[in-house]
Amino acid sequence: MGKALNWREVNSCCDALSEDEETLTREIVTRVADKWTLWTMSMLAESEGPMRFSRVMEKVEGISQKSLTKTLRQLERDGLVTRVVFAEVPPRVEYSITAIGMEMLEQVYPLWQWTANSVGRFQQARANYDRRALD
Amino acid sequence: MGKALNWREVNSCCDALSEDEETLTREIVTRVADKWTLWTMSMLAESEGPMRFSRVMEKVEGISQKSLTKTLRQLERDGLVTRVVFAEVPPRVEYSITAIGMEMLEQVYPLWQWTANSVGRFQQARANYDRRALD
DNA sequence: CAGTATCCAGATCGATACTG
């Protein structure tokens, strides 16, 4: 059944958390699967410096203004990006990824890598499943 | 800005994927954030042997029959769990985690670990943000 | 026992229009 993984060990690290903390942990992990969050973070991560709202919007193709605003506000609230407003006309707002944001990307990277590398196996599994459904 | 991470490298592993493959990859990663999927997998992972539907339902506290069925069917389709039906009365159906399912849990584990360990920093970030909002 | 079928409430997200 594959390499042994002591799942109790995994749970034990979470058992130490209060209910609030567990909720927050789940919330953060959930962001990983959000349609836009990781993409937005990665655009900020690969940028040389801060990015304006409109540039992020260009880079994250297909995102609506509303969704980008929401995504960036969540990231800011959780300390994963910074938002700096300049008192100019027209307004300028600059976004940057934070150290903890980079850390988080590093954690997520292996999962994406593994999943992308395993995509053939998943396709195969689905093909088998769907074929069997024709019984 | 934290330890350097070459995010282009991350993207490069995905650029090699077709659109279909990328969609599937995203779909699988999305499961990680699903309310019940990881919990269900971990219950099967820590079980000594196969589990019946009703036992899984007991272990995954709070899940509805409908959601458990859906979760298990998705997992089965993607080859992450197996489902064996016994032709008995009353019916017996046994679920087990697969090797690839265990592999996936191993990938997800570091992310949860890191997030749980970082929960204090996230709480702090939110407290700062919410306080600042009282300007 | 292990589901399926149906209904319904809440969240999500895009499109569109408007604003300091």
Next chain:
DNA sequence: CAGTATCGATCTGGATACTG
């Protein structure tokens, strides 16, 4: 430029009732 406000389509998930 960088948003906010509003509407409507879609998705999700729980509760409930029913079945081979």
